Structure formats: C-alpha cells, structure tokens
Amino acid sequence: MSMRRNTTVDATTRCGGGMHVCPGCESELVQPVKWFEQDGSNWQVDLRCPDCEWRGSGSFTQTDVDRFDEELERGAGLLAEDLNALTRSNMEEQANRFAAALETDCILPEDF
Numbered sequence: 001m002s003m004r005r006n007t008t009v010d011a012t013t014r015c016g017g018g019m020h021v022c023p024g025c026e027s028e029l030v031q032p033v034k035w036f037e038q039d040g041s042n043w044q045v046d047l048r049c050p051d052c053e054w055r056g057s058g059s060f061t062q063t064d065v066d067r068f069d070e071e072l073e074r075g076a077g078l079l080a081e082d083l084n085a086l087t088r089s090n091m092e093e094q095a096n097r098f099a100a101a102l103e104t105d106c107i108l109p110e111d112f
Contacts, residue, residue: 018068018071019065019067029050029075030047031047031048031049032046032047032072033055038059042061043059043061043062044058044059
C-alpha cells in the first residue's frame, strides 16, 4: 500500500462529499488529525484516511466543521451500538455454554 503525502484539500470540492469522505479511495472514515481556528469563521484541519493513508489539510468554514463533527458523532454512535451488540452476543453465548455445562454435570463444586 503506497502512502500518499500531504495534499492541500479544496474545501469547495470536498464539502460536496463531506470532510469525512476520502478523495483518494472514497472511504467514509476520514478522521481529523489536527485542527486550529484560523479566524472567527474558518478552521485549518489536517485529515487522514485510515484505509489508504491519504493525508491532506485545508481551510474549512465553521459550518463544514460542524457537519464533520456531526458525522464523527454519528460514526461513534454506530461503533458503540456494534460494540454493545457484540458484547450482548458474547455474554449470551457464554451464559448458554455455562447452562449447558451445568445441565450435563460438567461443572462441579471443586471448579469454584
């Protein structure tokens, strides 16, 4: 996998797909690496795509950054939901195995 060096991001082009969309591979997982406020209405943001290792930076309006933040929060919520579902599934599987072991006398008092 070749790593793309930093590029300047054209904010007007990027905002159509959103700051979270990689211009290199179209992954929707672009993450902010570093950011700082340039003035009262613009932010300088360094971005990174974890899929293709594209990196770029650009100047974005507060509105664009707010939309990006909402998308990051949405993604974090989806990750939390997936984690909860996986945790529930694992716990259910463990409980079922424990119940089956109890029913077949595979667990004895000495096991505790």
